[in-house]
Amino acid sequence: MFGYNVKQIAQGWAKKMLKQGEELYKSRIVICKQCPLYNNNPTLFKEVCDASRCVDPETLKPSNNDNAVCGCGCELSAALRLENKECVLNKW
Ligand code: SF4
Numbered sequence: 001m002f003g004y005n006v007k008q009i010a011q012g013w014a015k016k017m018l019k020q021g022e023e024l025y026k027s028r029i030v031i032c033k034q035c036p037l038y039n040n041n042p043t044l045f046k047e048v049c050d051a052s053r054c055v056d057p058e059t060l061k062p063s064n065n066d067n068a069v070c071g072c073g074c075e076l077s078a079a080l081r082l083e084n085k086e087c088v089l090n091k092w
Helices: 006-017 022-032
Strands: 038-040 047-049
Touching: 022 047
Parallel strands: none
Antiparallel strands: 038 047
């Protein structure tokens, strides 16, 4: 359901290169920056929904419980431009 397949990755990067979906990106990244799964990683990609971080979906505190939700691993400056992209925490 929250998978981000190769076709979607290509579409996201194409939109980024063509500067499409800017408003959608801007409206979502504001929310992502407040999220505990957001990671600004200067070594690889700039902004990611960090797959190495998991939180309790109710408290948003770090968790390894069965119901914990982990980041999708998406590079956000591309992924957030896709209309059909879903946030793993349903924040937008
Ligand atoms: S869980 Fe949602 S709001 Fe949080 S960083 Fe990932 S995509 Fe953004």
